[in-house]
Amino acid sequence: MTSPRQLLAALVVLQAPVWAAGVGLALRGDVPDPVPTHWDLAGDVDGTLALPVFTVVVLAVVGAATALALGLVAASGRRSALASLGAAGATWLAWLPAALYAATLVASADAARAADVRLPLVTILLATLLPFVAALVVHRLLPSPVWREQPLPAESATLALADGERVAWVGQASSRALLVLGVVLGLGTVPLWFAVWPAALAAGLAAIAVAWVHVVTVRVDDAGVAVSWGPAQWPRVRVGLADIASAEAGDIEPLRWGGWGYRRTTRGRAAVARRGEGLVLTLRDGQRFAATVDRPEPAAELVNALVVRLSRTAR
Amino acid sequence: MLIRVDPASPLGLADQIAAQVRAAVIDGSLRGGDKLPPARELAAALDVNMHTVLRAYAALRDEGIVDLRRGRGAHVRSDLAEPDRERVALRREVRDLLDRAARIGITPEELVNEIRKALP
Numbered sequence: 001m002t003s004p005r006q007l008l009a010a011l012v013v014l015q016a017p018v019w020a021a022g023v024g025l026a027l028r029g030d031v032p033d034p035v036p037t038h039w040d041l042a043g044d045v046d047g048t049l050a051l052p053v054f055t056v057v058v059l060a061v062v063g064a065a066t067a068l069a070l071g072l073v074a075a076s077g078r079r080s081a082l083a084s085l086g087a088a089g090a091t092w093l094a095w096l097p098a099a100l101y102a103a104t105l106v107a108s109a110d111a112a113r114a115a116d117v118r119l120p121l122v123t124i125l126l127a128t129l130l131p132f133v134a135a136l137v138v139h140r141l142l143p144s145p146v147w148r149e150q151p152l153p154a155e156s157a158t159l160a161l162a163d164g165e166r167v168a169w170v171g172q173a174s175s176r177a178l179l180v181l182g183v184v185l186g187l188g189t190v191p192l193w194f195a196v197w198p199a200a201l202a203a204g205l206a207a208i209a210v211a212w213v214h215v216v217t218v219r220v221d222d223a224g225v226a227v228s229w230g231p232a233q234w235p236r237v238r239v240g241l242a243d244i245a246s247a248e249a250g251d252i253e254p255l256r257w258g259g260w261g262y263r264r265t266t267r268g269r270a271a272v273a274r275r276g277e278g279l280v281l282t283l284r285d286g287q288r289f290a291a292t293v294d295r296p297e298p299a300a301e302l303v304n305a306l307v308v309r310l311s312r313t314a315r
Numbered sequence: 316m317l318i319r320v321d322p323a324s325p326l327g328l329a330d331q332i333a334a335q336v337r338a339a340v341i342d343g344s345l346r347g348g349d350k351l352p353p354a355r356e357l358a359a360a361l362d363v364n365m366h367t368v369l370r371a372y373a374a375l376r377d378e379g380i381v382d383l384r385r386g387r388g389a390h391v392r393s394d395l396a397e398p399d400r401e402r403v404a405l406r407r408e409v410r411d412l413l414d415r416a417a418r419i420g421i422t423p424e425e426l427v428n429e430i431r432k433a434l435p
Contacts, residue, residue, distance in 0.1 A: 165319060166322065166362060166363075167318070167361075168318055169360075170316065170357050171316070217356060
Protein backbone atom coordinates (compact mmCIF):
# COMPACT_ATOMS: atom_id res chain seq x y z
CA MET A 1 0.00 0.00 0.00
CA THR A 2 1.54 3.30 -1.08
CA SER A 3 0.44 6.43 0.74
CA PRO A 4 0.53 9.97 -0.70
CA ARG A 5 3.31 10.76 1.76
CA GLN A 6 5.41 7.90 0.40
CA LEU A 7 4.82 9.21 -3.15
CA LEU A 8 5.98 12.67 -2.02
CA ALA A 9 9.08 11.13 -0.42
CA ALA A 10 9.81 9.22 -3.65
CA LEU A 11 9.43 12.50 -5.55
CA VAL A 12 12.03 14.13 -3.26
CA VAL A 13 14.41 11.21 -3.83
CA LEU A 14 13.95 11.39 -7.63
CA GLN A 15 14.99 15.05 -7.70
CA ALA A 16 18.61 13.88 -7.34
CA PRO A 17 19.00 11.92 -10.62
CA VAL A 18 16.65 14.28 -12.48
CA TRP A 19 18.61 17.41 -11.56
CA ALA A 20 22.02 15.77 -12.00
CA ALA A 21 21.07 14.54 -15.48
CA GLY A 22 19.32 17.81 -16.33
CA VAL A 23 22.25 20.03 -15.34
CA GLY A 24 24.64 17.66 -17.14
CA LEU A 25 22.60 17.85 -20.37
CA ALA A 26 22.05 21.60 -20.19
CA LEU A 27 25.68 22.55 -19.50
CA ARG A 28 27.58 19.84 -21.40
CA GLY A 29 28.57 22.33 -24.11
CA ASP A 30 29.55 25.19 -21.78
CA VAL A 31 32.00 23.49 -19.43
CA PRO A 32 35.70 22.81 -20.07
CA ASP A 33 36.67 19.18 -20.71
CA PRO A 34 38.25 17.82 -18.54
CA VAL A 35 36.21 19.36 -15.71
CA PRO A 36 37.70 20.18 -12.32
CA THR A 37 36.70 17.63 -9.66
CA HIS A 38 38.88 18.55 -6.72
CA TRP A 39 40.22 21.70 -5.12
CA ASP A 40 43.00 22.11 -2.57
CA LEU A 41 42.63 24.16 0.63
CA ALA A 42 43.78 27.35 -1.14
CA GLY A 43 40.95 26.91 -3.67
CA ASP A 44 43.16 25.86 -6.59
CA VAL A 45 42.10 22.96 -8.81
CA ASP A 46 44.19 19.86 -8.10
CA GLY A 47 42.12 17.17 -9.76
CA THR A 48 40.25 16.85 -13.05
CA LEU A 49 38.27 14.19 -14.91
CA ALA A 50 37.00 13.88 -18.46
CA LEU A 51 33.39 15.08 -18.50
CA PRO A 52 31.90 11.75 -19.75
CA VAL A 53 33.77 9.74 -17.09
CA PHE A 54 32.78 12.21 -14.35
CA THR A 55 29.15 12.11 -15.52
CA VAL A 56 28.98 8.31 -15.74
CA VAL A 57 30.56 7.82 -12.31
CA VAL A 58 28.26 10.36 -10.65
CA LEU A 59 25.13 9.06 -12.35
CA ALA A 60 26.01 5.48 -11.41
CA VAL A 61 26.36 6.39 -7.72
CA VAL A 62 23.26 8.61 -7.77
CA GLY A 63 21.30 5.90 -9.63
CA ALA A 64 22.26 3.15 -7.21
CA ALA A 65 21.49 5.30 -4.15
CA THR A 66 18.18 6.41 -5.70
CA ALA A 67 17.16 2.80 -6.33
CA LEU A 68 18.05 1.91 -2.74
CA ALA A 69 16.16 4.93 -1.38
CA LEU A 70 13.05 4.15 -3.46
CA GLY A 71 13.11 0.53 -2.29
CA LEU A 72 13.32 1.65 1.35
CA VAL A 73 10.56 4.26 0.86
CA ALA A 74 8.34 1.43 -0.39
CA ALA A 75 9.38 -0.81 2.53
CA SER A 76 8.61 1.93 5.06
CA GLY A 77 4.92 1.20 4.37
CA ARG A 78 5.36 -1.70 6.78
CA ARG A 79 6.19 0.89 9.40
CA SER A 80 9.67 -0.15 10.31
CA ALA A 81 11.91 2.46 11.91
CA LEU A 82 14.91 1.03 10.10
CA ALA A 83 13.33 1.52 6.64
CA SER A 84 12.52 5.19 7.29
CA LEU A 85 16.00 5.85 8.63
CA GLY A 86 17.60 3.89 5.79
CA ALA A 87 15.52 5.76 3.21
CA ALA A 88 16.72 9.07 4.67
CA GLY A 89 20.33 7.86 4.57
CA ALA A 90 20.03 6.65 0.97
CA THR A 91 18.40 9.95 0.00
CA TRP A 92 21.40 11.79 1.39
CA LEU A 93 23.70 9.39 -0.51
CA ALA A 94 21.83 10.11 -3.77
CA TRP A 95 21.60 13.86 -3.25
CA LEU A 96 25.19 14.52 -2.18
CA PRO A 97 26.98 13.45 -5.43
CA ALA A 98 24.13 14.95 -7.48
CA ALA A 99 24.44 18.29 -5.67
CA LEU A 100 28.26 18.31 -5.89
CA TYR A 101 28.09 17.39 -9.59
CA ALA A 102 25.57 20.14 -10.35
CA ALA A 103 27.55 22.64 -8.25
CA THR A 104 30.79 21.76 -10.10
CA LEU A 105 29.21 22.12 -13.54
CA VAL A 106 27.45 25.38 -12.66
CA ALA A 107 30.72 26.81 -11.27
CA SER A 108 32.61 25.61 -14.38
CA ALA A 109 30.13 26.99 -16.91
CA ASP A 110 31.77 29.39 -19.38
CA ALA A 111 35.29 28.73 -18.03
CA ALA A 112 37.90 28.11 -20.71
CA ARG A 113 40.14 25.79 -18.67
CA ALA A 114 39.55 23.62 -15.62
CA ALA A 115 42.28 25.50 -13.72
CA ASP A 116 40.31 28.77 -13.98
CA VAL A 117 37.33 27.40 -12.10
CA ARG A 118 36.69 28.62 -8.54
CA LEU A 119 34.11 27.03 -6.25
CA PRO A 120 32.37 29.80 -4.24
CA LEU A 121 31.81 29.13 -0.51
CA VAL A 122 28.04 29.61 -0.90
CA THR A 123 27.95 26.86 -3.52
CA ILE A 124 29.91 24.48 -1.27
CA LEU A 125 27.56 25.22 1.65
CA LEU A 126 24.45 24.75 -0.48
CA ALA A 127 25.73 21.50 -2.01
CA THR A 128 26.51 20.16 1.48
CA LEU A 129 23.31 21.34 3.16
CA LEU A 130 20.73 20.44 0.52
CA PRO A 131 21.29 16.65 0.81
CA PHE A 132 20.70 16.91 4.58
CA VAL A 133 17.52 18.88 4.04
CA ALA A 134 16.29 16.33 1.48
CA ALA A 135 17.06 13.44 3.85
CA LEU A 136 15.25 15.22 6.69
CA VAL A 137 12.19 15.86 4.50
CA VAL A 138 12.08 12.19 3.44
CA HIS A 139 12.41 11.06 7.06
CA ARG A 140 9.58 13.37 8.13
CA LEU A 141 7.32 12.24 5.28
CA LEU A 142 7.64 8.55 6.03
CA PRO A 143 5.49 6.91 8.70
CA SER A 144 6.93 6.82 12.20
CA PRO A 145 7.73 3.42 13.65
CA VAL A 146 5.04 1.01 14.67
CA TRP A 147 2.90 2.03 17.64
CA ARG A 148 3.04 -0.83 20.08
CA GLU A 149 0.85 -0.05 23.06
CA GLN A 150 3.08 -0.38 26.10
CA PRO A 151 1.65 -1.65 29.38
CA LEU A 152 1.42 0.93 32.16
CA PRO A 153 3.39 0.28 35.34
CA ALA A 154 1.48 -1.20 38.26
CA GLU A 155 0.50 1.14 41.09
CA SER A 156 3.79 1.80 42.84
CA ALA A 157 3.83 0.67 46.44
CA THR A 158 6.76 2.80 47.52
CA LEU A 159 5.67 6.12 46.08
CA ALA A 160 2.00 7.00 46.15
CA LEU A 161 0.98 10.44 44.94
CA ALA A 162 -2.09 12.39 45.95
CA ASP A 163 -4.02 13.89 43.03
CA GLY A 164 -3.04 17.52 43.56
CA GLU A 165 0.36 17.03 45.13
CA ARG A 166 3.28 18.83 43.52
CA VAL A 167 6.36 16.73 43.31
CA ALA A 168 9.57 17.00 41.36
CA TRP A 169 12.88 15.26 40.97
CA VAL A 170 15.95 17.00 39.62
CA GLY A 171 19.26 15.31 39.04
CA GLN A 172 22.43 15.81 37.06
CA ALA A 173 25.25 13.87 35.49
CA SER A 174 28.52 15.42 34.55
CA SER A 175 31.64 14.21 32.86
CA ARG A 176 35.01 15.62 33.75
CA ALA A 177 36.48 13.85 30.70
CA LEU A 178 34.24 15.78 28.30
CA LEU A 179 35.09 19.05 30.05
CA VAL A 180 38.82 18.33 29.77
CA LEU A 181 38.40 17.34 26.12
CA GLY A 182 36.58 20.61 25.45
CA VAL A 183 39.32 22.65 27.14
CA VAL A 184 42.08 20.76 25.25
CA LEU A 185 40.24 21.32 21.96
CA GLY A 186 39.85 24.97 22.89
CA LEU A 187 43.59 25.34 23.55
CA GLY A 188 44.28 23.59 20.25
CA THR A 189 42.43 26.28 18.33
CA VAL A 190 44.99 28.93 19.34
CA PRO A 191 47.88 27.75 17.09
CA LEU A 192 45.31 26.69 14.47
CA TRP A 193 44.04 30.28 14.38
CA PHE A 194 47.32 31.50 12.85
CA ALA A 195 47.46 28.68 10.30
CA VAL A 196 43.94 28.09 8.94
CA TRP A 197 41.40 30.31 10.63
CA PRO A 198 38.23 28.59 9.26
CA ALA A 199 39.44 25.33 10.80
CA ALA A 200 40.17 27.18 14.05
CA LEU A 201 36.65 28.58 14.04
CA ALA A 202 35.17 25.11 13.50
CA ALA A 203 37.41 23.60 16.20
CA GLY A 204 36.54 26.45 18.58
CA LEU A 205 32.82 25.85 18.11
CA ALA A 206 33.35 22.11 18.60
CA ALA A 207 35.32 22.82 21.80
CA ILE A 208 32.53 24.98 23.19
CA ALA A 209 29.92 22.36 22.25
CA VAL A 210 31.87 19.51 23.87
CA ALA A 211 32.52 21.49 27.07
CA TRP A 212 28.89 22.62 27.16
CA VAL A 213 27.36 19.12 26.99
CA HIS A 214 29.52 17.82 29.86
CA VAL A 215 26.60 18.45 32.23
CA VAL A 216 23.17 16.91 31.68
CA THR A 217 20.28 17.96 33.92
CA VAL A 218 17.24 15.71 34.15
CA ARG A 219 14.00 17.03 35.58
CA VAL A 220 10.93 14.95 36.32
CA ASP A 221 7.67 16.71 37.11
CA ASP A 222 3.97 16.45 36.31
CA ALA A 223 4.63 17.67 32.74
CA GLY A 224 6.96 14.77 32.06
CA VAL A 225 10.72 14.52 31.74
CA ALA A 226 12.92 17.39 30.58
CA VAL A 227 16.58 16.94 29.75
CA SER A 228 18.82 19.95 29.33
CA TRP A 229 22.49 20.64 28.80
CA GLY A 230 25.14 22.91 30.17
CA PRO A 231 25.27 25.32 33.08
CA ALA A 232 22.32 27.31 31.71
CA GLN A 233 20.09 24.25 31.15
CA TRP A 234 19.89 24.95 27.44
CA PRO A 235 19.05 23.49 24.98
CA ARG A 236 16.24 21.43 26.41
CA VAL A 237 14.44 18.32 25.20
CA ARG A 238 11.07 17.41 26.69
CA VAL A 239 9.17 14.15 26.76
CA GLY A 240 5.51 14.64 27.64
CA LEU A 241 4.12 12.53 30.48
CA ALA A 242 1.31 11.30 28.21
CA ASP A 243 3.93 9.83 25.83
CA ILE A 244 5.69 7.83 28.55
CA ALA A 245 4.73 4.22 29.24
CA SER A 246 7.23 3.45 31.99
CA ALA A 247 10.65 4.25 33.36
CA GLU A 248 13.52 2.32 34.87
CA ALA A 249 17.01 2.96 36.14
CA GLY A 250 19.53 1.41 33.82
CA ASP A 251 23.14 1.25 32.82
CA ILE A 252 23.90 3.43 29.82
CA GLU A 253 26.76 2.38 27.56
CA PRO A 254 27.41 5.41 25.28
CA LEU A 255 28.50 3.32 22.29
CA ARG A 256 25.28 1.32 22.32
CA TRP A 257 23.26 4.55 22.19
CA GLY A 258 25.27 6.17 19.41
CA GLY A 259 27.87 8.06 21.46
CA TRP A 260 28.05 11.12 23.68
CA GLY A 261 25.87 14.22 23.51
CA TYR A 262 22.33 13.94 22.12
CA ARG A 263 21.89 10.85 19.99
CA ARG A 264 19.13 9.36 17.89
CA THR A 265 19.44 5.73 16.88
CA THR A 266 17.05 2.91 16.04
CA ARG A 267 17.21 2.04 19.75
CA GLY A 268 15.77 5.47 20.59
CA ARG A 269 17.02 8.86 21.73
CA ALA A 270 19.70 9.40 24.33
CA ALA A 271 21.28 12.29 26.21
CA VAL A 272 24.67 10.97 27.25
CA ALA A 273 27.31 12.76 29.33
CA ARG A 274 29.18 9.70 30.60
CA ARG A 275 29.09 5.92 30.90
CA GLY A 276 27.03 4.50 33.74
CA GLU A 277 23.70 4.82 35.47
CA GLY A 278 20.82 6.73 33.96
CA LEU A 279 17.08 7.01 33.51
CA VAL A 280 15.63 4.94 30.66
CA LEU A 281 12.09 5.71 29.53
CA THR A 282 9.96 3.41 27.42
CA LEU A 283 7.60 5.54 25.38
CA ARG A 284 4.06 4.63 24.40
CA ASP A 285 5.16 4.18 20.76
CA GLY A 286 7.73 1.57 21.78
CA GLN A 287 10.72 3.87 21.34
CA ARG A 288 13.12 4.50 24.21
CA PHE A 289 14.60 7.65 25.69
CA ALA A 290 17.67 7.49 27.88
CA ALA A 291 19.47 10.16 29.88
CA THR A 292 22.53 9.72 32.03
CA VAL A 293 21.97 10.97 35.57
CA ASP A 294 23.32 10.19 39.03
CA ARG A 295 21.17 8.01 41.33
CA PRO A 296 18.23 7.56 38.91
CA GLU A 297 16.18 5.05 40.96
CA PRO A 298 13.93 7.65 42.69
CA ALA A 299 13.48 9.40 39.33
CA ALA A 300 12.26 6.20 37.67
CA GLU A 301 9.97 5.55 40.62
CA LEU A 302 8.55 9.08 40.37
CA VAL A 303 7.99 8.83 36.59
CA ASN A 304 6.08 5.57 37.09
CA ALA A 305 4.02 7.08 39.92
CA LEU A 306 3.22 10.15 37.79
CA VAL A 307 2.21 7.96 34.83
CA VAL A 308 -0.10 5.98 37.11
CA ARG A 309 -1.56 9.20 38.54
CA LEU A 310 -2.13 10.58 35.02
CA SER A 311 -3.97 7.43 33.92
CA ARG A 312 -6.01 7.56 37.16
CA THR A 313 -7.02 11.22 36.81
CA ALA A 314 -7.63 10.92 33.05
CA ARG A 315 -10.20 8.24 33.62
CA MET B 316 16.69 14.62 44.58
CA LEU B 317 12.97 14.19 45.14
CA ILE B 318 11.06 17.18 46.54
CA ARG B 319 7.34 17.29 47.28
CA VAL B 320 5.41 20.37 48.28
CA ASP B 321 1.87 20.80 49.46
CA PRO B 322 0.46 24.28 48.76
CA ALA B 323 -2.35 23.60 51.26
CA SER B 324 0.07 23.07 54.15
CA PRO B 325 0.34 25.82 56.80
CA LEU B 326 4.11 25.50 56.45
CA GLY B 327 5.50 27.91 53.80
CA LEU B 328 6.73 26.50 50.49
CA ALA B 329 10.34 27.58 51.17
CA ASP B 330 10.20 25.92 54.61
CA GLN B 331 8.86 22.72 53.05
CA ILE B 332 11.70 22.62 50.52
CA ALA B 333 14.34 23.40 53.18
CA ALA B 334 12.90 20.73 55.49
CA GLN B 335 13.25 18.04 52.82
CA VAL B 336 16.84 18.96 51.99
CA ARG B 337 17.61 18.96 55.73
CA ALA B 338 15.99 15.53 56.11
CA ALA B 339 18.01 14.19 53.17
CA VAL B 340 21.23 15.48 54.76
CA ILE B 341 20.31 13.89 58.09
CA ASP B 342 19.45 10.47 56.67
CA GLY B 343 22.55 10.50 54.49
CA SER B 344 20.86 10.45 51.09
CA LEU B 345 22.59 13.78 50.45
CA ARG B 346 26.30 13.63 51.18
CA GLY B 347 28.93 16.31 51.63
CA GLY B 348 29.79 17.90 48.28
CA ASP B 349 26.52 16.82 46.62
CA LYS B 350 24.94 19.45 44.40
CA LEU B 351 21.40 20.61 45.11
CA PRO B 352 19.07 20.98 42.09
CA PRO B 353 19.56 24.25 40.16
CA ALA B 354 17.02 26.66 41.70
CA ARG B 355 15.50 27.55 38.35
CA GLU B 356 14.88 23.89 37.43
CA LEU B 357 13.40 23.01 40.80
CA ALA B 358 11.17 26.12 40.80
CA ALA B 359 9.84 25.38 37.31
CA ALA B 360 9.24 21.72 38.16
CA LEU B 361 7.36 22.52 41.38
CA ASP B 362 5.61 25.50 39.80
CA VAL B 363 6.84 27.88 42.51
CA ASN B 364 8.74 31.15 42.27
CA MET B 365 12.51 30.79 41.88
CA HIS B 366 13.01 33.14 44.83
CA THR B 367 11.07 30.70 47.01
CA VAL B 368 13.66 28.01 46.24
CA LEU B 369 16.51 30.49 46.72
CA ARG B 370 15.02 31.49 50.08
CA ALA B 371 15.04 27.83 51.11
CA TYR B 372 18.67 27.46 50.01
CA ALA B 373 19.64 30.69 51.81
CA ALA B 374 18.05 29.38 55.02
CA LEU B 375 20.06 26.17 54.67
CA ARG B 376 23.22 28.22 54.13
CA ASP B 377 22.51 30.22 57.29
CA GLU B 378 22.19 26.91 59.18
CA GLY B 379 25.61 25.91 57.82
CA ILE B 380 24.28 22.98 55.80
CA VAL B 381 24.96 24.20 52.27
CA ASP B 382 27.41 26.40 50.44
CA LEU B 383 25.86 28.90 48.04
CA ARG B 384 28.20 30.24 45.40
CA ARG B 385 27.37 32.39 42.45
CA GLY B 386 27.77 30.44 39.22
CA ARG B 387 28.39 27.15 41.01
CA GLY B 388 24.98 26.63 42.56
CA ALA B 389 24.24 25.13 45.96
CA HIS B 390 26.31 22.28 47.37
CA VAL B 391 26.01 20.37 50.61
CA ARG B 392 29.02 21.47 52.64
CA SER B 393 31.76 18.89 52.32
CA ASP B 394 33.12 19.73 55.80
CA LEU B 395 29.82 18.65 57.33
CA ALA B 396 30.93 16.11 59.95
CA GLU B 397 28.83 13.64 61.93
CA PRO B 398 28.39 15.99 64.99
CA ASP B 399 27.10 18.69 62.58
CA ARG B 400 24.64 16.23 61.14
CA GLU B 401 23.46 15.44 64.68
CA ARG B 402 23.11 19.14 65.39
CA VAL B 403 21.02 19.57 62.22
CA ALA B 404 18.81 16.70 63.36
CA LEU B 405 18.49 18.24 66.83
CA ARG B 406 17.54 21.63 65.38
CA ARG B 407 14.85 19.96 63.37
CA GLU B 408 13.45 18.35 66.49
CA VAL B 409 13.50 21.70 68.28
CA ARG B 410 11.61 23.23 65.39
CA ASP B 411 9.05 20.40 65.52
CA LEU B 412 8.74 20.95 69.25
CA LEU B 413 8.08 24.68 68.74
CA ASP B 414 5.42 23.87 66.12
CA ARG B 415 3.77 21.39 68.43
CA ALA B 416 3.83 23.84 71.33
CA ALA B 417 2.33 26.59 69.18
CA ARG B 418 -0.51 24.27 68.15
CA ILE B 419 -1.56 23.83 71.80
CA GLY B 420 -1.06 27.50 72.67
CA ILE B 421 2.29 27.32 74.42
CA THR B 422 4.55 30.32 73.66
CA PRO B 423 8.29 29.80 73.07
CA GLU B 424 9.02 31.40 76.49
CA GLU B 425 6.71 28.95 78.25
CA LEU B 426 8.39 26.12 76.31
CA VAL B 427 11.82 27.28 77.52
CA ASN B 428 10.45 27.20 81.09
CA GLU B 429 9.13 23.68 80.50
CA ILE B 430 12.60 22.60 79.37
CA ARG B 431 14.22 24.24 82.46
CA LYS B 432 11.74 22.40 84.67
CA ALA B 433 12.71 19.13 83.03
CA LEU B 434 16.37 19.63 83.92
CA PRO B 435 17.54 17.33 86.71
